[in-house]
Amino acid sequence: MPQNDQALLMRLKDSGLEFVVIGGLCVVYHGVPVATFDLDICCPFGEENVQKIESAVKDLNPVHRLTANKLPLEQTRSSFKDLKNIYLQTDLGKLDCLGEVSGLGSYEQVFQQSILHTMSFGQFRMLNLDALIAAKIAAGREKDLDAVRLLRAVKERKAQQKELF
Amino acid sequence: MIDEVTLAQMNGEYLMPPDAGPAWRAAAEYGFDMSLIEESLKLTPEERLAEHQQVLNFLIELQESGQSHAAK
Numbered sequence A: 001m002p003q004n005d006q007a008l009l010m011r012l013k014d015s016g017l018e019f020v021v022i023g024g025l026c027v028v029y030h031g032v033p034v035a036t037f038d039l040d041i042c043c044p045f046g047e048e049n050v051q052k053i054e055s056a057v058k059d060l061n062p063v064h065r066l067t068a069n070k071l072p073l074e075q076t077r078s079s080f081k082d083l084k085n086i087y088l089q090t091d092l093g094k095l096d097c098l099g100e101v102s103g104l105g106s107y108e109q110v111f112q113q114s115i116l117h118t119m120s121f122g123q124f125r126m127l128n129l130d131a132l133i134a135a136k137i138a139a140g141r142e143k144d145l146d147a148v149r150l151l152r153a154v155k156e157r158k159a160q161q162k163e164l165f
Numbered sequence B: 001m002i003d004e005v006t007l008a009q010m011n012g013e014y015l016m017p018p019d020a021g022p023a024w025r026a027a028a029e030y031g032f033d034m035s036l037i038e039e040s041l042k043l044t045p046e047e048r049l050a051e052h053q054q055v056l057n058f059l060i061e062l063q064e065s066g067q068s069h070a071a072k
Helices: A005-014 A023-029 A047-060 A073-082 A107-112 A129-139 A142-160 B004-010 B022-030 B034-041 B045-071
Strands: A020-022 A039-042 A085-090 A093-098 A114-119 A122-127
Touching (some): A005 A039, A005 A047, A005 A093, A005 A122, A020 A023, A020 A107, A023 A122, A023 A129, A023 B045, A047 A093, A107 A114, A122 A129, A129 A142, A142 B022, A142 B034, B022 B034
Parallel strands (some): A020 A122, A039 A093
Antiparallel strands (some): A020 A039, A085 A093, A114 A122
16 A cells, blocks of 8 residues: 555645644654654544544545454544544555644644644644654654654754754 | 775774764664764755655555565
């Protein structure tokens, strides 16, 4: 299955959903080259926001990828108001939407620790480096702690060489 | 004539930047290839994401090729 993060990001933005990019793509963004096979975002939940997520991916055959029978997203509309996270498989790849981030808190707290970055395909909010390190420490898996070691080195290097981003 | 230091680098030994801080040194000593981080930091964030996408496309193609081969 393909994983086209740029296309997914553009669709989410066009849907009007507010979100912050978190997870592996954010690690890459800050300068640590890891391979990450899903797009993780943090966003506010509630029926209206889940509908925005659905509108972003509705033509991509979205299914709840962690359900045993891969329930199609459109068949679960009655539960939209009760969702706090969504883990989707779409024709453009995996999209994980989280209502909060361990170590950081709710979407509002995540938003406050994000930076707005302009790229050629749009403006997107990314978790700042300190927040990303805190989230990875809280996640605590071996691969997260490996990322922390490298992110700390990157942070140190960027402090030494101000021209680096 | 190639000196010993250059030869060691040719064989993969990492040349620690003289101004490397404790976190950088710790990561290198832990075993990470810090030359990859150095290269990544030379790119803009958007270039990093584009490079990641290219690598991802290749890895997925490789994975699918492997699955297809195993199925035969």
